[in-house]
Amino acid sequence: MVASTITDEPTRRDFLFIATGAVGVVGAAAAVWPFLSQMSPDATTLAAASIEVDIGNIAPGQIVTVKWRGKPVFISHRTPAEIEAARATPLSELPDPATDESRAPNPEWLIVVGICTHLGCVPIGNEGPYNGYFCPCHGSVYDASGRIRQGPAPSNLAIPPYKFAGDAKVTIG
Amino acid sequence: MSGHPTYVPTHPAAQWLERRLPILGLLHSSFVVFPNPRNLNYWWTFGGILSFMLAAQIATGVVLVMHYTPQASLAFASVEHIMRDVNYGWLFRYAHANGASMFFVALYIHMFRGMYYGSYKEPREVLWLLGILIYLLTIATAFMGYVLPWGQMSFWGATVITSLFSAVPFVGDSITTWLWGGYAVDNATLNRFFSLHYLLPFMIAGVVVLHIWALHVPGSNNPTGLEPKTAKDTLPFHPYFTVKDGFALACFLIFFSWFIFYVPNYLNHADNYIEANPLQTPAHIVPEWYYLPFYAILRSIPSKLGGTIAMFAAVLIFAFLPWLDSSRIKSAVYRPLYKIAFWAFVVCAVLLGYVGAQPPEGVYVLAARLLTAYYFLHFLVILPLLGIYEKPRPLPASIADSVLGPPKEAIHADANPAHPRKSG
Numbered sequence A: 001m002v003a004s005t006i007t008d009e010p011t012r013r014d015f016l017f018i019a020t021g022a023v024g025v026v027g028a029a030a031a032v033w034p035f036l037s038q039m040s041p042d043a044t045t046l047a048a049a050s051i052e053v054d055i056g057n058i059a060p061g062q063i064v065t066v067k068w069r070g071k072p073v074f075i076s077h078r079t080p081a082e083i084e085a086a087r088a089t090p091l092s093e094l095p096d097p098a099t100d101e102s103r104a105p106n107p108e109w110l111i112v113v114g115i116c117t118h119l120g121c122v123p124i125g126n127e128g129p130y131n132g133y134f135c136p137c138h139g140s141v142y143d144a145s146g147r148i149r150q151g152p153a154p155s156n157l158a159i160p161p162y163k164f165a166g167d168a169k170v171t172i173g
Numbered sequence B: 001m002s003g004h005p006t007y008v009p010t011h012p013a014a015q016w017l018e019r020r021l022p023i024l025g026l027l028h029s030s031f032v033v034f035p036n037p038r039n040l041n042y043w044w045t046f047g048g049i050l051s052f053m054l055a056a057q058i059a060t061g062v063v064l065v066m067h068y069t070p071q072a073s074l075a076f077a078s079v080e081h082i083m084r085d086v087n088y089g090w091l092f093r094y095a096h097a098n099g100a101s102m103f104f105v106a107l108y109i110h111m112f113r114g115m116y117y118g119s120y121k122e123p124r125e126v127l128w129l130l131g132i133l134i135y136l137l138t139i140a141t142a143f144m145g146y147v148l149p150w151g152q153m154s155f156w157g158a159t160v161i162t163s164l165f166s167a168v169p170f171v172g173d174s175i176t177t178w179l180w181g182g183y184a185v186d187n188a189t190l191n192r193f194f195s196l197h198y199l200l201p202f203m204i205a206g207v208v209v210l211h212i213w214a215l216h217v218p219g220s221n222n223p224t225g226l227e228p229k230t231a232k233d234t235l236p237f238h239p240y241f242t243v244k245d246g247f248a249l250a251c252f253l254i255f256f257s258w259f260i261f262y263v264p265n266y267l268n269h270a271d272n273y274i275e276a277n278p279l280q281t282p283a284h285i286v287p288e289w290y291y292l293p294f295y296a297i298l299r300s301i302p303s304k305l306g307g308t309i310a311m312f313a314a315v316l317i318f319a320f321l322p323w324l325d326s327s328r329i330k331s332a333v334y335r336p337l338y339k340i341a342f343w344a345f346v347v348c349a350v351l352l353g354y355v356g357a358q359p360p361e362g363v364y365v366l367a368a369r370l371l372t373a374y375y376f377l378h379f380l381v382i383l384p385l386l387g388i389y390e391k392p393r394p395l396p397a398s399i400a401d402s403v404l405g406p407p408k409e410a411i412h413a414d415a416n417p418a419h420p421r422k423s424g
């Protein structure tokens, strides 16, 4: 621009330009972070982490829905026939292979997050060709072990962390 | 364009202002003497209709916010409060809800007008891209607005659409948690959607200003697709186009009023009068009608990631039109094959919308797949090839000729383009 700035030696203006630019870039990056971070789950959401459920009066064949972290969790008291069918399914028939033993260590109880792994609708229990779960939104079908069998959902219903406390209680989360 | 008077303020107050901020002159040259092609038809009135509808959405929206509560446990009740207790609350809400649909009616007509008459072609590519930006912002705005009444469709529509991002490999679940501000759609989600629903329309208004700026550089396209050459080809904006736009707007508002006053819930879903319940999904969830073709495309692909990509691609592909259409001729009036392809695409888009509203089973699955294939075929194969193989009809010598008939001595063979496609 101005002739006097064109010298071989770096000038004071060159120094200020680079120093201001560098501080500016770091400052802008540091300012962006809080803008992004504030959108993540806040402390109250993170705190509401675990719930205790009484399962003593859930009859065999019954599925109860409870709310955990704002989402439905299905607690299914499975019948012997359901358990047998789930355990007998060969892994080769499953799009997302997992044994029923790994999904329900206590075979009478299947505890899964009731959110379809496609786009998040709540599947309906005791429904569908595998007598497990059927999602009304885009037709995903899960079996009695919550494993995906048909439809657009890519994976099995998720298993939340849980612990049985005695015979009649379970802690989820 | 020469031949039209420039602004000379006469009133002393106008002179005073003009010396300090020449805004009256800008308005005068943009909306009073601005030279428009003399042959614009009624399809060109939807730009003005859209400007009006944006202003109407902002006006009714600001009123709704005065009575609405963006809190998950109160939002649904506050909308019912607007409907039952607030003076004319029902009117504002019905005008706003149906206004969104009217906005899309006008937007789609406006876009398809551009496609029929080749308005996206040189020198109007930036104008077209700004229009696509407005379209994307409007899609986002209406999506977030629909979440605010916190009914069942609000909640489950928000869940399904935000869950699309969970298809992103590896980081998908983190993205959705971040978007929701929790582990599911909840109060945090409602609050941020409310904030953005208020903000985005003003950003749209800003882009509209750029859109009109980019329009006023080359001026409007017209049914012949020819650029104006002489003053005979144009007419001043006022009174010729102010009255045409005004008349069309009045007709459009009658149509709009019919919805508000006679069938206010025709375009809504009954399920949205049930308060959001995170534990139960309605048996049949469908998005608003203006998203249905894209929803059909999403469902037609039997893979989560694939469906999501196809859906976003279907929206974004409009941005590439200026480079996909290889023909040098703008208007479909002079492109016999493109005219057929255009209407075939319209039928395809409408059928996709119909299929998107049906349950995804039986014949609808196959239909959705075929229509999706044709949708992309139109953009990626038909448009690039047509420009090469199509023989255009002869063009008139000028816009004035197309309206008034050619002057006797001017019927030359050179009206017929010898090289109908781009040189490149």
Ligand code: HEM
Binding pocket: B054, B057, B058, B059, B060, B061, B062, B063, B064, B065, B068, B079, B093, B096, B097, B099, B100, B103, B138, B141, B142, B143, B145, B146, B147, B148, B149, B197, B198, B201, B202, B204, B268
């Ligand atoms: C392009 C402009 C806009 C579009 C397309 C749009 C669209 C929508 C839609 C589809 C709804 C749901 C209506 C329903 O079913 O009840 C809605 C609701 C709402 N909008 Fe907008 N809106 C726009 C501008 C605005 C602005 C500028 C504001 C505020 C200044 C606003 C405030 C609201 C409020 C408070 C609601 C909730 C009340 C209700 O559901 O009726 N909107 N909007």
Ligand code: FES
Binding pocket: A116, A117, A118, A119, A120, A121, A135, A136, A137, A138, A139, A140, A151, A152, A153
């Ligand atoms: S959300 Fe369950 S199938 Fe799409």
